[in-house]
Amino acid sequence: MDPFRFTIQARSGRARVGLLTTPHGRVETPLFMPVGTQGSVKGLLPKDLKAIGSQVLLANTYHLLLRPGPERVQALGGLHRFAGWDGPWLTDSGGFQVMSLGHLRRIDEEGVVFQSHLDGSLIRLTPERSIAIQEALGADFIMAFDECPPYPSSPEYLKASLERTLRWLERSLKAKTRPDQALFGIAQGGTDAGLRALSTRETLRFDLPGYAIGGLAVGETKEEMFPMVALSTEILPEAKPRYLMGVGHPEDLVAAMGLGVDLFDSVYPTRTGRFGSALVPEGRINLKNAQYLEDKRPLEEGCDCYACQTFSRAYIAHLVRAEEMLGGILLSLHNLRFLHRLTERAREAIRQGSYGAFAREFAERRFGKEI
Numbered sequence: 300m301d302p303f304r305f306t307i308q309a310r311s312g313r314a315r316v317g318l319l320t321t322p323h324g325r326v327e328t329p330l331f332m333p334v335g336t337q338g339s340v341k342g343l344l345p346k347d348l349k350a351i352g353s354q355v356l357l358a359n360t361y362h363l364l365l366r367p368g369p370e371r372v373q374a375l376g377g378l379h380r381f382a383g384w385d386g387p388w389l390t391d392s393g394g395f396q397v398m399s400l401g402h403l404r405r406i407d408e409e410g411v412v413f414q415s416h417l418d419g420s421l422i423r424l425t426p427e428r429s430i431a432i433q434e435a436l437g438a439d440f441i442m443a444f445d446e447c448p449p450y451p452s453s454p455e456y457l458k459a460s461l462e463r464t465l466r467w468l469e470r471s472l473k474a475k476t477r478p479d480q481a482l483f484g485i486a487q488g489g490t491d492a493g494l495r496a497l498s499t500r501e502t503l504r505f506d507l508p509g510y511a512i513g514g515l516a517v518g519e520t521k522e523e524m525f526p527m528v529a530l531s532t533e534i535l536p537e538a539k540p541r542y543l544m545g546v547g548h549p550e551d552l553v554a555a556m557g558l559g560v561d562l563f564d565s566v567y568p569t570r571t572g573r574f575g576s577a578l579v580p581e582g583r584i585n586l587k588n589a590q591y592l593e594d595k596r597p598l599e600e601g602c603d604c605y606a607c608q609t610f611s612r613a614y615i616a617h618l619v620r621a622e623e624m625l626g627g628i629l630l631s632l633h634n635l636r637f638l639h640r641l642t643e644r645a646r647e648a649i650r651q652g653s654y655g656a657f658a659r660e661f662a663e664r665r666f667g668k669e670i
């Protein structure tokens with residue numbers, strides 16, 4: 300039986316609730332995936348991630364390749380055992396990170412050659428090697444090796460790049476050996492509607508358990524990004540999960556869920572937490588701001604997370620100013636819980652057939668008044 304079944308449980312407009320089975324349990328979509336770049340969601344214990352409703356964690360092929368190395372992770376039982384998370388994992392293919400982190404030396408038909416951002420050593424990544432690394436790491440969801448073109452790119456570059464990404468997808472699929480891992484293809488095409496449609500249609504020629512919308516959230520405006528999301532979900536098959544890579548602002552999740560996106564990842568909630576900010580329905584509050592030093596209220600009234608149930612804004616503002624680790628930990632915990640509650644409420648609204656009302660209420664609180 301297919302280890303990765305996806306069934307639609309409810310619909311409301313283009314939004315849908317899905318049930319995605321994996322070898323490490325069933326997850327409900329739409330869902331937000333916390334990023335654990337080096338095999339850990341910074342500052343948070345796996346048991347606390349479970350408690351706040353995290354379902355799928357992300358790890359980074361590029362980072363884990365450099366340190367500790369996929370062979371070590373494999374020898375230690377793979378990501379689930381190594382990092383103490385027995386729910387599903389997703390790993391990216393490493394292409395994007397090379398563009399954004401490594402010192403890219405060359406990109407050609409074979410793959411990419413880059414300098415490690417750690418010690419400057421030269422490393423080559425090809426579709427075959429990316430899949431081998433992801434198989435050693437043992438994630439449940441693995442990504443095809445692709446190129447996420449820089450923004451902006453010329454139409455000529457976008458077209459050549461998406462065509463190479465399609466050839467790399469074929470090579471990624473051929474290199475895959477584990478039936479207990481789901482390989483997602485990644486559509487590209489930048490913000491050019493014709494090329495986005497072309498890449499998405501060509502990616503669909505490969506019958507895969509899910510498809511990612513790539514090449515977005517790389518600096519383009521929302522006005523450029525969302526038409527590409529809408530175009531993509533019009534073309535992508537209803538029956539397969541859609542993963543919008545790198546998108547994590549609450550309002551962007553609400554808009555994209557309304558357009559039929561099922562899976563999201565972003566460093567935003569944990570990174571902004573480490574920098575001292577809390578996500579709230581009105582937007583974001585920065586606890587470094589002196590106004591919070593006497594504020595007895597929780598980060599967010601009504602939030603059920605440990606940070607909101609136990610501490611005041613004043614205490615967390617103190618921790619942030621004192622550069623106490625606990626400040627970033629509590630804010631990361633709250634921010635992830637905030638996104639998980641958002642997707643929980645979204646799933647409930649979809650089941651009630653009232654996603655439109657949910658999105659309107661969200662927008663009124665988010666944009667209705669100044670904080």
Ligand SMILES: CNc1nc2c(CC[C@H]3O[C@H](OC)[C@H](OC)[C@@H](OC)[C@@H]3OC)c3nc(N)[nH]c(=O)c3cc2[nH]1
Nearest residue numbers: 334336357358359391392395447513514515516544545
């Ligand atoms: C932000 N906008 C954003 N992120 C895109 C990521 C990377 C997601 C990646 O983004 C961080 O890596 C840098 C995360 O680590 C910090 C990774 O989590 C492990 C996450 O992997 C799924 C893309 N990855 C691929 N392979 N292809 C893409 O087209 C693409 C587009 C993105 N846009």
